[in-house]
Amino acid sequence: MNVRVLLLLLWPFDASAQGFAGLGTATDSFATPQSPAIFDFPADHGPHANYRIEWWYLTANLTDADGTPYGLQWTLFRTALAPENGTGWSSPQLWMGHAAVTTADAHYVTERLARGGIGQAGVTADPFEAWIDDWQLIGPDLNTLRMTASGPDFAYDMDLTALGPLIFHGDNGYSVKSAEGQASYYYSQPFYAIEGTLALPDGDIDVSGSAWLDREWSSQPLSDDQTGWDWFSLSLDTGKLMGFRLRQTDGTFYTSATWIKPDGQTTTYPDGTFNAEPLFIATVDGRAIPTQWRVTLPDRDVDVTIAAINDQAWMETSVPYWEGPITVTGSHNGVGYLEMTGYE
Template sequence: MRTSRHGWCLPLIVFLIVLLVVGLGYAFWGGLLVHRSNQDNSLAPFFSEQQHYQEVKAERPVVLPQDFSFHPAFQNEWWTLMANVTDSDGHRYGIQWTYMRLAHDDVESISWEHPQLYLAQVAVSDKHHVWKSQRLSRGGIGQAGLSLKPFHLWLDNWDWHGMTESPLPGVLAVDTDEVSFRLSMAAQTPFVLPGHQGYKSLNRDGPVALYAIDMPRIEMTGSLRLRGVNKPISVSGIAWLSKRWGNDFVMQKNRNWDWMVFHLQGGTELSVTRYRQSNQMPFDGGVLTLPNGEVHNLGPDELMIVPQLVATTDNGHEIPSQWHIQIPAYGIDLTATTINKDLWLPFIVPYWQGPVNVSGSHSAVGFMQLTGY
C-alpha cells in the first residue's frame, strides 16, 4: 500500500508535541525534586518575602476542632507524626509521616496554577535501614485536601481518616512500592496548646512566631509492609502528633530547628525545641505534660539543650547525633542518641528525622527532627 508523501507529517508532529510536553514536565517536577544543601532551590517562589500573609498574633487563640482545618491565609502549615513501635519479637521501628501545605500567594483559584502546594512524606526505619517515599500535588484539582465532619486529610492514596472532626481516634494509611502501612491510633491525653493558647514565640525579641497543636501520646497498632521484607509486620507502640502553621521556618535557609519529643515512663510527655536563626543565639523552649494533664511551658531559662556528639551521614550531612537535656526544676536529666544516623531525608523539604535512644534520670523513648544541616 502506498503512503502519501505527506502521510508521515501528522505522526511526526504528534510525536514532537508529546516530546515537548514530557520535556517540560520533567523540567518542572525535576526542578522541584532537586535538593541543594543551602536549601535555595526551585521552591524559592513559595517563600518570597514580598508576599503578604495574615500575621501570627498572640491575641488570636487556637480553637479546636476548628483549627484542625487548613489556614490558607498563612504561608505554611504542617502535620508531623513521630512513632516508636515494635514487632512481636521486640524489633524496633521508627515511623515518621509529614504533611505540608505551602503557599506562594494569598489568592485562591481552582486550576493547575493553584497557589497551594501539598507535600506528604513518610519514612520507616530501624537500626540499619530506611524505607522512604514522598508525594506532592498542586491544590484545586482534588488530588489533595482536608475536610472535617469527619476529619479526612489526604494526598492521592495516602490518607488520614478520623471518626469525628478530630484526627483521633483515626486511621492513617500509606501505600507505595517502598513502604506501606495502616495504623489505628487513639489519643491517650487531651490535645495540648503550647505557649499562650497555641501561640508560640520563637525568639526573645522579634516577631517570629507560629501557632501549634500537640497530641503528646497516641497508642498505635497496625501493620507495615516494607520493600525486601516478605510478609507484613504487625507493630504496636506510641506516637506524638503535632500541627504547626504560620509564615516562618519551613524552607527558610536562615531559620531552622532541633526538635525532640520524649515519652517518659510514668506518663510524662516532653517536647524540647532549639530554634536557630542567623546572627542570633539559639532560642530554647519546651512543653512538659504531666500524667494528671497539667501542662507546663518551659522557657529558655528553665532548661538546657546541649549537643554533645556530631556524626556524618552517608549523604554527607554533619548532624548533632547526641544531646544532653536538663530541666532541673522537674529532676529531668536525659541523654538522647541517634539509633540510625543515616536518616537525612533528601525530600523536597529536607531534614533529618528518626528515633533516639534515651538514658539518664528517666526511662523513655524519643524521636528527633533536625533541619538546616
C-alpha cells in the same frame, strides 16, 4: 512536562539552610499569628489558606512482638504562593507529603508532591481527612484515625486512638520562635496509642506503640538570622516533653519547651530554660549531624541522653533533613523523635 517536574519548578524552595518555603523570609500578603491565640475546633484541624506555611506531622515509636524498635513518619505540608484557595489549576496552594519507616539497619523514605484545587491533596476538618494521592490520615475526628502510606520498598496501615487531650504550646498555642517575636500557632496530640502492620522487604510486621501529631501554621515562623532547628518530642516514664532549639548565625540559640503531665496539664518553659547539647557527631550523607544529645530541663530534674536508633535517618527529599526515632536514658527513660533541619 509532567506534573511532578512542574511542581518542583513552582515550589518555593529557599536556597538557604532554612529550606521549606523560606521560613525566615518576610511576606506582607499573608496573615500572621496573633496573641492571644483563639482556636476554633474542629475547623482548625483543617487548612488555613491565608497563612503561607502549615503542616500535619505525625511520628510514632513502635515495637514488634520481640521488642524490636521501629520508627514511623507521616507528614503533609502545605505552602501557598498567594493567600487564597483558588480553584482547579489556578489554586496557589501546593502540597508535599513525606513518609518514612526507620529500623536499626535501614531508613525507608518517599515523597509526594501535589497541586491544590484538583483533588490530588488536601485536608478536611469534619470529618477529618488529610490525603495526598493514595496516602491517608482519616477518621471521624482527630481522636480516632487510620493512617496509610507506601513507597517503593515499604508500606504501612495503622490505627490510632487518642488517650489524652490536645496540648497547646507556648502561650496557649501561640508559640514564639525568636527574640524578634516571630511565631506560629502550635498544638499537638501526643497521646496516641497506635497499632498496625508495617510492610518491609523481608515481610509484614505487626507493631504497636505510641504516636505524636503536631499541628502548626504560620507565614514567617523564623527570623532571618536563624538557620535551622533541633526539635525533640519525648515520651518519658513520668510525662512528656517537647523542646526545640533554633540555631542562630551568631552561634547562640533560641529555645522553648513544654512539659506535659500524664493527665495533660502543661508547663511552658521560655527561652534559655531548655538545653540540648550534642554529644556525638555522625557522618550522614556527607554531612556532620549530631545524633546523640544531652537534654536538660532543670526545673523538672530532666538530665537525659538522647540516642538515635539509626544515625542514618536522613530524609533525602526535595528539602532534605534528618528525622528519626530515639531512645532516652538517664534521669528519665523513654522513647521519642528527633528532627534536625538546616544541616548543609
